[in-house]
Amino acid sequence: MNAAATAAKVDYNAMDDEAFRREARAFFENEYPENLRFLPRRLSWVESKPWWLSLSKKGWLAPNWPVEHGGMGLEPGKLIIYWEETERAGIGRMPDQGVTMVGPTLIRFGNEAQRAQYLPKILSGDNVWCQGYSEPNAGSDLASLRTEAVLDGDHYVINGSKIWTSMAHHATNIYVLVRTDKAVKQQRGISFLLVDMKTPGITFRTIRNIAGHEEFCQVFFDNVCTHKDNLVGKLNEGWTIAKGLLTFERLNIGSPRRPLQAFEQLDTLARAQKLFDDPGFVDRYTQLKMDLNDLGSLYQRYVDKARRSEALGPDISMLKVFAMDTYQKLAELLLEAGAEYGAYADEVMLADEKIDLMTPFYTSRPGTIYGGSNEIQRNILSKYVLQLPN
Amino acid sequence: MAQADLNEHRSMLSNSVTNFARGVDLARVRKLRDTNAECDRAVWTQMAELGWLGVLAPEACGGMGLKLGDMAIVAQGLARALVPEPLTAAAVLAARVLADSNNDTLKSKLLEGLVSGEMLPAVAWQEEAGSLDVNNINVQATPAGDGFRVNGSKRFIMGATSAEGFIVSAKSAHGMQLLWIPRDTAGATVQFDRLADNRQAATLTLANVSVPKTHIINSGDIAAGSLARAIDHASAIIGAELCGIMSRSLEITLEYLKTRVQFGKAIGSFQALQHRAVDLYIQQELSSAVLGDCLAVLDGEPDAKTRSAAASRIKARCADAALLITRQSIQMHGAIGYTEDCDVGLYVKRAMTLAAWLGNGHTHRRRYAKTEILEGAL
Numbered sequence: 231m232n233a234a235a236t237a238a239k240v241d242y243n244a245m246d247d248e249a250f251r252r253e254a255r256a257f258f259e260n261e262y263p264e265n266l267r268f269l270p271r272r273l274s275w276v277e278s279k280p281w282w283l284s285l286s287k288k289g290w291l292a293p294n295w296p297v298e299h300g301g302m303g304l305e306p307g308k309l310i311i312y313w314e315e316t317e318r319a320g321i322g323r324m325p326d327q328g329v330t331m332v333g334p335t336l337i338r339f340g341n342e343a344q345r346a347q348y349l350p351k352i353l354s355g356d357n358v359w360c361q362g363y364s365e366p367n368a369g370s371d372l373a374s375l376r377t378e379a380v381l382d383g384d385h386y387v388i389n390g391s392k393i394w395t396s397m398a399h400h401a402t403n404i405y406v407l408v409r410t411d412k413a414v415k416q417q418r419g420i421s422f423l424l425v426d427m428k429t430p431g432i433t434f435r436t437i438r439n440i441a442g443h444e445e446f447c448q449v450f451f452d453n454v455c456t457h458k459d460n461l462v463g464k465l466n467e468g469w470t471i472a473k474g475l476l477t478f479e480r481l482n483i484g485s486p487r488r489p490l491q492a493f494e495q496l497d498t499l500a501r502a503q504k505l506f507d508d509p510g511f512v513d514r515y516t517q518l519k520m521d522l523n524d525l526g527s528l529y530q531r532y533v534d535k536a537r538r539s540e541a542l543g544p545d546i547s548m549l550k551v552f553a554m555d556t557y558q559k560l561a562e563l564l565l566e567a568g569a570e571y572g573a574y575a576d577e578v579m580l581a582d583e584k585i586d587l588m589t590p591f592y593t594s595r596p597g598t599i600y601g602g603s604n605e606i607q608r609n610i611l612s613k614y615v616l617q618l619p620n
Numbered sequence: 621m622a623q624a625d626l627n628e629h630r631s632m633l634s635n636s637v638t639n640f641a642r643g644v645d646l647a648r649v650r651k652l653r654d655t656n657a658e659c660d661r662a663v664w665t666q667m668a669e670l671g672w673l674g675v676l677a678p679e680a681c682g683g684m685g686l687k688l689g690d691m692a693i694v695a696q697g698l699a700r701a702l703v704p705e706p707l708t709a710a711a712v713l714a715a716r717v718l719a720d721s722n723n724d725t726l727k728s729k730l731l732e733g734l735v736s737g738e739m740l741p742a743v744a745w746q747e748e749a750g751s752l753d754v755n756n757i758n759v760q761a762t763p764a765g766d767g768f769r770v771n772g773s774k775r776f777i778m779g780a781t782s783a784e785g786f787i788v789s790a791k792s793a794h795g796m797q798l799l800w801i802p803r804d805t806a807g808a809t810v811q812f813d814r815l816a817d818n819r820q821a822a823t824l825t826l827a828n829v830s831v832p833k834t835h836i837i838n839s840g841d842i843a844a845g846s847l848a849r850a851i852d853h854a855s856a857i858i859g860a861e862l863c864g865i866m867s868r869s870l871e872i873t874l875e876y877l878k879t880r881v882q883f884g885k886a887i888g889s890f891q892a893l894q895h896r897a898v899d900l901y902i903q904q905e906l907s908s909a910v911l912g913d914c915l916a917v918l919d920g921e922p923d924a925k926t927r928s929a930a931a932s933r934i935k936a937r938c939a940d941a942a943l944l945i946t947r948q949s950i951q952m953h954g955a956i957g958y959t960e961d962c963d964v965g966l967y968v969k970r971a972m973t974l975a976a977w978l979g980n981g982h983t984h985r986r987r988y989a990k991t992e993i994l995e996g997a998l
């Protein structure tokens with residue numbers, strides 16, 4: 231039987247919050263692979279696939295998609311519970327661009343044929359998507375992107391290159407922002423295209439991140455043809471599409487549970503090394519613990535807003551700024567509290583406990599860079615919220 | 621030495637370091653990830669020939685008998701180029717302990733060997749993380765034959781990958797013993813842990829290791845005092861290395877701020893980044909001011925309390941400033957700063973290793989509070 235059809239029988243939104251939470255908790259606790267819990271890094275596609283398929287089978291892969299497209303159709307309140315339980319169970323971040331970005335984009339801006347072609351393959355795990363936005367010379371200033379697409383008969387011909395494309399080496403498909411009109415204001419000449427990674431003319435090189443892992447790629451487009459049916463929305467509307475997506479998904483990045491894994495390492499370290507005997511440590515530990523609690527309060531304010539289906543404005547940028555700064559401080563305290571062990575590159579055994587001091591440090595760094603750097607978020611806050619003169 | 625001579629001399633030292641650093645290839649530092657070759661003995665010999673391993677060693681042992689202020693110039697310059705060889709571990713920490721020895725035969729063998737680059741000794745004193753107290757140890761030396769039998773283990777030993785042996789501190793009925801234990805001694809095993817910058821920290825385990833009388837470097841209060849002074853001096857020179865790390869990292873970043881264009885302008889034209897860069901620059905200048913000031917105090921050979929306070933001031937400021945500057949260097953580079961290919965990453969990693977070695981900022985502030993603030997307040 232079709233998985234989506236099974237899921238459609240249950241109206242999760244009609245369920246009592248606590249009942250839904252119990253079901254989510256039981257499912258995540260029983261079914262998620264034990265060895266992949268609370269990993270301080272993202273999951274590779276190979277690691278993800280079994281869990282991807284279990285979720286898919288239960289109809290739980292795409293909590294944010296409408297039921298008719300094979301999602302759970304959760305309203306904000308329920309979706310937040312779903313996320314909370316995901317984090318509570320220590321479920322890793324999968325190469326989830328298909329679910330988080332492509333699905334919602336096609337549902338909102340795509341056409342029937344595109345939805346029929348792509349959505350089922352995301353749910354089945356046959357298509358793994360990556361995001362081709364950034365370019366070597368277009369990072370924070372994304373609108374200046376130069377990879378271009380020219381319509382030639384039935385195909386768009388793409389030339390240029392994308393960079394920092396996470397997991398592109400494991401992806402089957404890429405969605406790209408391309409320049410389709412050079413004559414107009416930058417934002418007005420950008421389109422949103424879907425491309426098969428196997429198309430002739432696509433090559434990529436993997437890039438090692440600072441921790442030595444192959445996490446992202448540079449993707450090159452040399453006369454790459456994609457059928458004109460792969461244009462999402464109208465020509466030159468790509469910017470609106472890209473920006474329109476980042477609505478309340480952005481709540482997720484401000485979740486106070488994200489740094490909890492690092493906090494657990496800190497607790498273990500503190501007990502193993504008897505750090506609670508040091509008032510200086512206790513002071514800094516408590517400060518971060520309370521910062522995290524306070525982040526929780528700020529987060530809750532936005533959660534409540536989302537539950538009331540109110541629009542989330544530019545002020546939500548503050549959640550990302552404070553969440554990511556706090557996460558980095560926590561990872562830094564972990565290294566400092568480790569004293570000499572704080573320079574150990576690999577796990578250490580202390581009082582019979584394995585502690586990984588270094589990974590949270592590396593994991594916490596890019597959060598202030600991608601998805602709009604903390605500097606850019608502060609610019610948004612000062613311009614649109616405080617309305618300071620430009 | 622007269623002031624003019626001293627200045628002349630230091631600028632020569634500085635020039636030789638700069639020339640050497642110019643030839644350093646960072647590819648080798650990157651490759652350390654896959655090798656254990658942090659100490660290339662050919663490079664080490666070259667460093668010996670340039671006199672750097674003997675800056676502090678007395679002239680009688682082939683050294684130059686100069687001051688920490690001179691050593692700092694060499695350490696800072698080599699750190700800027702990320703030279704991985706264990707300069708401070710050997711030419712400061714080990715050299716200081718050996719210079720105090722009154723076992724002349726052993727001293728001339730080890731110290732002359734160290735200065736000439738032929739013999740690399742590594743100091744193995746620490747057992748507990750976050751401790752700077754030389755007496756906080758459990759390795760035991762019990763009398764056996766004309767010397768000792770030694771048991772226990774030492775951690776966080778730097779410069780050990782190609783060391784010929786260890787200078788080990790141990791407790792005995794007659795106070796501390798500083799003992800020379802060659803690497804291949806029966807009962808001695810060495811195990812390595814990779815550090816952030818891909819150099820290695822060694823753990824030395826000693827099981828009934830026999831040490832003859834001829835391998836005693838120093839004993840009792842003299843041993844403990846000598847080791848404590850060597851650790852303070854090494855902490856200060858690590859501060860100089862951290863200054864080299866932070867200044868190069870900031871330099872690379874300032875260059876990037878001037879050349880990287882977003883929104884049609886160099887990103888260095890955005891005031892948010894300008895102010896950040898200025899704050900980092902202030903930290904760099906504070907670090908070098910503290911370093912200069914406190915090295916002069918240390919070179920005046922003050923009492924132990926003053927000495928430790930000066931060393932802690934250096935290490936606390938330089939460690940925290942280097943960590944801050946290198947981390948912000950990543951941030952100001954954006955995604956490219958988060959790649960293995962970007963040089964700032966190498967500086968972040970070296971800063972982490974140096975900051976943690978011989979007491980990080982927190983450990984040094986805690987020690988400073990104990991002797992300079994809390995005791996005075998009683």
Ligand SMILES: Cc1cc2nc3c(=O)[nH]c(=O)nc-3n(C[C@H](O)[C@H](O)[C@H](O)COP(=O)(O)OP(=O)(O)OC[C@H]3O[C@@H](n4cnc5c(N)ncnc54)[C@H](O)[C@@H]3O)c2cc1C
Pocket residue numbers: 360361362363364366368369370371393394395396397446596599600601602603604605606609880882883887890892893951952953954955956958
């Ligand atoms: C781990 C990781 C994964 C990523 N994955 C993807 C992906 O899958 N797909 C994708 O398309 N992209 C991805 N990115 C790229 C990411 O979106 C960009 O890094 C981000 O947009 C910043 O651009 P940049 O790196 O070019 O930095 P730049 O824009 O060059 O910024 C450099 C520095 O200048 C600052 N700055 C820039 N403009 C201003 C300003 N006006 N005022 C103040 N400060 C400013 C920035 O904050 C930063 O500190 C990823 C990045 C990372 C680190």
